[in-house]
Amino acid sequence: NAGVTQTPKFRILKIGQSMTLQCTQDMNHNYMYWYRQDPGMGLKLIYYSVGAGITDKGEVPNGYNVSRSTTEDFPLRLELAAPSQTSVYFCASSIGGRSNQPQHFGDGTRLSIL
Protein backbone atom coordinates (compact mmCIF):
# COMPACT_ATOMS: atom_id res chain seq x y z
CA ASN A 1 0.00 0.00 0.00
CA ALA A 2 1.81 3.12 -1.26
CA GLY A 3 -0.33 5.71 0.61
CA VAL A 4 0.50 9.25 -0.51
CA THR A 5 3.21 9.54 -3.17
CA GLN A 6 4.91 12.82 -4.06
CA THR A 7 7.19 13.48 -7.00
CA PRO A 8 9.81 14.75 -7.43
CA LYS A 9 11.64 14.43 -4.10
CA PHE A 10 14.02 17.28 -4.91
CA ARG A 11 14.02 20.07 -7.46
CA ILE A 12 16.00 23.23 -8.16
CA LEU A 13 14.27 25.95 -10.15
CA LYS A 14 15.39 29.26 -11.50
CA ILE A 15 13.43 32.40 -10.65
CA GLY A 16 10.49 32.79 -13.01
CA GLN A 17 10.32 29.14 -14.03
CA SER A 18 7.19 27.11 -13.52
CA MET A 19 6.67 23.56 -12.37
CA THR A 20 4.08 21.13 -11.08
CA LEU A 21 4.48 19.12 -7.90
CA GLN A 22 2.70 15.81 -8.24
CA CYS A 23 0.70 14.09 -5.52
CA THR A 24 -1.26 10.87 -5.78
CA GLN A 25 -2.96 8.70 -3.17
CA ASP A 26 -4.26 5.16 -3.42
CA MET A 27 -6.46 5.13 -0.31
CA ASN A 28 -9.60 6.47 -2.01
CA HIS A 29 -9.53 9.48 0.30
CA ASN A 30 -11.87 12.34 -0.48
CA TYR A 31 -9.87 15.13 1.12
CA MET A 32 -6.43 16.20 -0.02
CA TYR A 33 -4.13 19.00 1.14
CA TRP A 34 -0.96 20.84 0.24
CA TYR A 35 1.30 22.28 2.93
CA ARG A 36 4.62 24.04 2.92
CA GLN A 37 7.17 23.92 5.70
CA ASP A 38 9.81 26.60 5.94
CA PRO A 39 12.93 26.06 8.07
CA GLY A 40 12.15 26.20 11.79
CA MET A 41 8.45 26.69 11.13
CA GLY A 42 5.33 24.59 11.27
CA LEU A 43 3.38 23.39 8.27
CA LYS A 44 1.15 25.96 6.63
CA LEU A 45 -1.86 24.99 4.50
CA ILE A 46 -1.67 26.19 0.89
CA TYR A 47 -4.76 24.62 -0.71
CA TYR A 48 -7.10 21.78 0.02
CA SER A 49 -9.73 19.77 -1.84
CA VAL A 50 -12.84 18.07 -0.52
CA GLY A 51 -13.33 15.96 -3.63
CA ALA A 52 -12.80 15.82 -7.36
CA GLY A 53 -13.50 19.20 -8.93
CA ILE A 54 -13.62 21.10 -5.62
CA THR A 55 -10.71 23.08 -4.24
CA ASP A 56 -10.31 25.93 -1.78
CA LYS A 57 -7.61 28.22 -0.46
CA GLY A 58 -5.74 27.65 2.74
CA GLU A 59 -3.61 30.04 4.75
CA VAL A 60 -0.89 30.79 2.14
CA PRO A 61 -2.29 30.30 -1.40
CA ASN A 62 -0.59 33.19 -3.22
CA GLY A 63 1.69 32.07 -6.04
CA TYR A 64 0.15 28.61 -6.32
CA ASN A 65 -2.62 26.89 -8.23
CA VAL A 66 -4.24 23.49 -7.83
CA SER A 67 -6.66 21.25 -9.64
CA ARG A 68 -8.42 18.02 -8.71
CA SER A 69 -9.71 16.17 -11.72
CA THR A 70 -9.62 12.73 -10.08
CA THR A 71 -9.93 11.39 -6.53
CA GLU A 72 -6.36 10.13 -6.66
CA ASP A 73 -4.41 13.14 -7.90
CA PHE A 74 -3.92 16.64 -6.53
CA PRO A 75 -1.13 18.51 -8.36
CA LEU A 76 0.26 21.83 -7.12
CA ARG A 77 1.47 24.32 -9.73
CA LEU A 78 3.94 27.15 -9.29
CA GLU A 79 3.61 29.54 -12.22
CA LEU A 80 6.40 32.08 -11.64
CA ALA A 81 8.83 30.68 -9.11
CA ALA A 82 10.15 33.15 -6.54
CA PRO A 83 12.89 32.67 -3.89
CA SER A 84 10.21 32.98 -1.18
CA GLN A 85 8.76 29.69 -2.44
CA THR A 86 11.87 27.78 -1.44
CA SER A 87 10.46 25.27 1.02
CA VAL A 88 9.55 21.66 1.65
CA TYR A 89 6.12 20.83 0.28
CA PHE A 90 3.95 18.11 1.76
CA CYS A 91 0.82 16.60 0.31
CA ALA A 92 -1.67 14.86 2.59
CA SER A 93 -5.00 13.10 2.37
CA SER A 94 -7.79 12.08 4.71
CA ILE A 95 -10.87 9.96 4.27
CA GLY A 96 -13.12 12.77 5.48
CA GLY A 97 -13.10 16.35 6.63
CA ARG A 98 -13.34 15.90 10.36
CA SER A 99 -10.27 16.34 12.55
CA ASN A 100 -10.68 12.87 14.08
CA GLN A 101 -9.95 11.39 10.66
CA PRO A 102 -6.17 11.84 10.62
CA GLN A 103 -4.29 13.14 7.64
CA HIS A 104 -1.77 10.88 5.93
CA PHE A 105 1.28 12.65 4.55
CA GLY A 106 3.65 12.01 1.69
CA ASP A 107 7.41 12.26 2.20
CA GLY A 108 7.65 15.75 0.75
CA THR A 109 9.24 17.61 -2.14
CA ARG A 110 12.24 19.79 -1.30
CA LEU A 111 12.17 22.77 -3.66
CA SER A 112 14.92 25.37 -4.02
CA ILE A 113 14.51 28.46 -6.16
CA LEU A 114 17.67 30.28 -7.11
Add this chain to the structure above:
Amino acid sequence: DQQVKQNSPSLSVQEGRISILNCDYTNSMFDYFLWYKKYPAEGPTFLISISSIKDKNEDGRFTVFLNKSAKHLSLHIVPSQPGDSAVYFCAASVAGFQKLVFGTGTRLLVSP
Protein backbone atom coordinates in the same frame (compact mmCIF):
# COMPACT_ATOMS: atom_id res chain seq x y z
CA ASP B 1 0.44 35.68 14.65
CA GLN B 2 1.41 32.18 15.80
CA GLN B 3 -1.80 30.61 17.11
CA VAL B 4 -0.11 27.36 18.12
CA LYS B 5 3.21 27.64 19.91
CA GLN B 6 5.79 25.08 20.87
CA ASN B 7 8.28 27.12 22.84
CA SER B 8 10.89 24.41 23.28
CA PRO B 9 12.74 23.80 20.01
CA SER B 10 14.46 20.75 21.43
CA LEU B 11 14.37 18.27 24.31
CA SER B 12 16.88 15.63 25.37
CA VAL B 13 15.83 12.67 27.52
CA GLN B 14 17.45 9.44 28.60
CA GLU B 15 15.99 6.14 27.51
CA GLY B 16 13.38 4.85 29.97
CA ARG B 17 12.57 8.29 31.35
CA ILE B 18 9.50 10.39 30.68
CA SER B 19 9.43 12.88 27.81
CA ILE B 20 7.07 15.83 28.16
CA LEU B 21 6.42 17.99 25.13
CA ASN B 22 4.40 21.16 25.55
CA CYS B 23 2.12 23.18 23.31
CA ASP B 24 0.24 26.43 23.91
CA TYR B 25 -2.52 27.95 21.80
CA THR B 26 -4.17 31.33 21.65
CA ASN B 27 -7.38 30.72 19.70
CA SER B 28 -10.14 29.72 22.13
CA MET B 29 -12.18 28.41 19.19
CA PHE B 30 -9.82 25.45 18.72
CA ASP B 31 -11.67 22.31 19.74
CA TYR B 32 -9.53 19.46 18.47
CA PHE B 33 -5.83 18.90 18.97
CA LEU B 34 -3.42 16.45 17.39
CA TRP B 35 0.20 15.42 17.72
CA TYR B 36 2.23 14.38 14.70
CA LYS B 37 5.67 12.81 14.68
CA LYS B 38 8.18 13.42 11.91
CA TYR B 39 11.41 11.61 11.06
CA PRO B 40 13.99 13.24 8.76
CA ALA B 41 13.17 13.00 5.04
CA GLU B 42 9.71 11.63 5.81
CA GLY B 43 6.28 13.16 6.11
CA PRO B 44 4.57 13.67 9.47
CA THR B 45 2.66 10.70 10.87
CA PHE B 46 -0.34 10.97 13.15
CA LEU B 47 0.38 10.02 16.75
CA ILE B 48 -2.50 10.88 19.06
CA SER B 49 -5.32 13.39 19.37
CA ILE B 50 -7.76 14.86 21.88
CA SER B 51 -11.10 16.58 21.69
CA SER B 52 -11.80 19.66 23.79
CA ILE B 53 -14.51 17.75 25.65
CA LYS B 54 -11.79 15.60 27.23
CA ASP B 55 -8.79 16.43 29.36
CA LYS B 56 -6.79 13.26 28.76
CA ASN B 57 -6.32 10.67 26.06
CA GLU B 58 -4.01 7.69 26.29
CA ASP B 59 -2.63 5.32 23.69
CA GLY B 60 0.02 2.92 24.90
CA ARG B 61 3.12 4.86 25.90
CA PHE B 62 1.63 8.15 24.71
CA THR B 63 -0.73 10.36 26.71
CA VAL B 64 -2.01 13.78 25.78
CA PHE B 65 -3.31 16.16 28.44
CA LEU B 66 -5.44 19.21 27.69
CA ASN B 67 -5.89 22.18 30.02
CA LYS B 68 -8.47 24.39 28.33
CA SER B 69 -8.38 27.15 30.92
CA ALA B 70 -4.64 27.55 30.39
CA LYS B 71 -4.88 26.89 26.63
CA HIS B 72 -2.16 24.32 27.06
CA LEU B 73 -1.64 20.74 26.04
CA SER B 74 1.19 18.33 26.62
CA LEU B 75 2.32 15.01 25.24
CA HIS B 76 3.83 12.50 27.67
CA ILE B 77 5.89 9.58 26.42
CA VAL B 78 6.60 6.90 29.03
CA PRO B 79 8.99 5.17 28.86
CA SER B 80 10.95 7.01 26.19
CA GLN B 81 12.80 4.92 23.62
CA PRO B 82 15.58 5.86 21.18
CA GLY B 83 13.15 5.24 18.31
CA ASP B 84 11.05 8.11 19.65
CA SER B 85 13.75 10.55 18.56
CA ALA B 86 11.97 12.76 16.02
CA VAL B 87 10.34 16.15 15.62
CA TYR B 88 6.91 16.39 17.24
CA PHE B 89 4.32 18.83 15.94
CA CYS B 90 1.27 19.97 17.79
CA ALA B 91 -1.74 20.92 15.62
CA ALA B 92 -5.17 22.37 16.30
CA SER B 93 -8.42 22.86 14.44
CA VAL B 94 -11.70 24.73 14.78
CA ALA B 95 -15.10 23.05 14.76
CA GLY B 96 -13.53 19.66 14.16
CA PHE B 97 -12.64 20.52 10.57
CA GLN B 98 -9.40 19.52 8.93
CA LYS B 99 -7.87 22.97 8.37
CA LEU B 100 -5.07 22.29 10.82
CA VAL B 101 -2.85 24.96 12.36
CA PHE B 102 0.56 23.56 13.23
CA GLY B 103 3.11 24.57 15.83
CA THR B 104 6.79 24.94 14.96
CA GLY B 105 7.77 21.56 16.36
CA THR B 106 9.98 20.20 19.14
CA ARG B 107 12.93 17.98 18.33
CA LEU B 108 13.14 15.11 20.82
CA LEU B 109 16.37 13.21 21.28
CA VAL B 110 16.23 10.05 23.38
CA SER B 111 19.69 8.78 24.24
CA PRO B 112 20.45 5.17 25.24
